[in-house]
Amino acid sequence: MVAYPVVYVLWPGSHEAGPALLRILAVASFFVCMTMLTNALLQANGCEQLPMLSMAAGALVKLNVNHVLIAVPSVNIYGAAISSVCCFAVISMLNFFFLLNCTSHPPRLNRFLYAPLLSALAMGLCAWAVYGLLSRLLLTAEAGRMQLLLCLLPTVAVAVAVYLVLVVLTGSLRASDLSLIPGGSRLAALLHIR
Numbered sequence: 001m002v003a004y005p006v007v008y009v010l011w012p013g014s015h016e017a018g019p020a021l022l023r024i025l026a027v028a029s030f031f032v033c034m035t036m037l038t039n040a041l042l043q044a045n046g047c048e049q050l051p052m053l054s055m056a057a058g059a060l061v062k063l064n065v066n067h068v069l070i071a072v073p074s075v076n077i078y079g080a081a082i083s084s085v086c087c088f089a090v091i092s093m094l095n096f097f098f099l100l101n102c103t104s105h106p107p108r109l110n111r112f113l114y115a116p117l118l119s120a121l122a123m124g125l126c127a128w129a130v131y132g133l134l135s136r137l138l139l140t141a142e143a144g145r146m147q148l149l150l151c152l153l154p155t156v157a158v159a160v161a162v163y164l165v166l167v168v169l170t171g172s173l174r175a176s177d178l179s180l181i182p183g184g185s186r187l188a189a190l191l192h193i194r
Contacts (some may be wrong), residue, residue: 003026081102175193
């Protein structure tokens with residue numbers, strides 16, 4: 001949604017493939033986060049070996065998809081990003097399977113997956129709308145980095161605010177979660193999170 005301005009504000013003069021690669025890797029970041037979370041949950045439930053199996057399966061998928069896609073001239077470098085999505089999607093799905101079938105206390109998916117996913121989708125929609133509106137109002141045909149930045153900063157601020165409000169309202173973020181970080185208890189009290 002905002003890949004173009006992010007790339008050209010942070011890395012001016014970068015390769016033209018940058019925004020498309022960032023869009024693909026944004027999808028991968030969801031699966032990377034799910035991989036980290038499910039790995040930790042499996043390890044906490046005494047299933048330390050299972051994340052290693054899923055990671056090995058993901059690595060095999062990544063190597064094979066890389067091998068096939070990078071060799072296609074029309075795909076080329078995009079194949080590396082696509083293989084990352086495939087790799088971490090496989091790892092996440094295997095870990096979810098293991099969590100649901102191999103642990104004595106499977107996670108509640110509403111708090112663990114559905115509510116954060118809904119919050120992220122709403123955040124993305126708001127970012128798309130805010131950037132679309134600001135770009136129509138502020139950008140010219142010869143938009144430079146400063147004009148892009150003027151559109152990008154409010155977009156990011158609104159997106160962060162929407163996500164924070166929604167993870168609190170959906171119960172995805174709790175005071176017990178915040179207490180795990182320094183100053184988290186004070187932040188929970190400030191935001192009235194229970």
